[in-house]
Amino acid sequence: MPEATLPPVHTPTRALVLGSTSRYRKELLSRLGTAFSTDSPQVDETPRPGEAPADLARRLALAKAREVAQRHPEAVVIGSDQVADLHGEPLGKPGTHERAVAQLQRMRGQTVVFQTAVAVVCLATGFEQVDLAPVAVVFRDLGDAEIEHYLRIEQPYDCAGSAKSEGLGIALLERIDNDDPTALVGLPLIRTCRMIRAAGVPVL
Numbered sequence: 001m002p003e004a005t006l007p008p009v010h011t012p013t014r015a016l017v018l019g020s021t022s023r024y025r026k027e028l029l030s031r032l033g034t035a036f037s038t039d040s041p042q043v044d045e046t047p048r049p050g051e052a053p054a055d056l057a058r059r060l061a062l063a064k065a066r067e068v069a070q071r072h073p074e075a076v077v078i079g080s081d082q083v084a085d086l087h088g089e090p091l092g093k094p095g096t097h098e099r100a101v102a103q104l105q106r107m108r109g110q111t112v113v114f115q116t117a118v119a120v121v122c123l124a125t126g127f128e129q130v131d132l133a134p135v136a137v138v139f140r141d142l143g144d145a146e147i148e149h150y151l152r153i154e155q156p157y158d159c160a161g162s163a164k165s166e167g168l169g170i171a172l173l174e175r176i177d178n179d180d181p182t183a184l185v186g187l188p189l190i191r192t193c194r195m196i197r198a199a200g201v202p203v204l
Helices: 023-030 053-069 097-107 144-154 168-172 189-198
Strands: 016-018 076-086 089-091 111-122 127-139 173-177
Touching: 016 023, 023 189, 053 076, 053 089, 053 111, 053 127, 076 097, 076 189, 089 097, 097 144, 111 189, 127 189, 144 168, 168 173
Parallel strands: 016 076
Antiparallel strands: 076 089, 076 111, 111 127, 127 173
């Protein structure tokens, strides 16, 4: 079977900036073969009291795009955020092994909705859009030993809900229900393509 290759890189007429330093989002955006740079957004990601996970993801994606756009006013800027939604409770990046264990123990046998938001902003043209790509994921009834084995191998401490589906994390799951296979990884490319085209960056 031939080895998959990325499309040749083309340079858009307006600069494209990914407002994220996430290696997962960078790898996803690279699939489009469009030249882009990255810039780290400086945004407080603390949830507001009573804020629903979907609203949190939307707000943060837009805040990240807007913040980075201040430094790149002529560019088309992409911001994104993902929040794991466990029955209305937001679960963020665990950061530590202990928190990851606790998250996965709570999620076993449950349906978790990964709320992945993407925003596109261009200050020069006044363009601004934000969209949400929810992904419903059913977790297997995981044993403690399975959780420990997974975490030792993947160490997904920078992933929302400790779930790294593009790696061994796929073995945690019973089912995935969504309309964009890239959304669970962290950047919904179908929506991103639509939005950057609308902002003036051709993809094809």
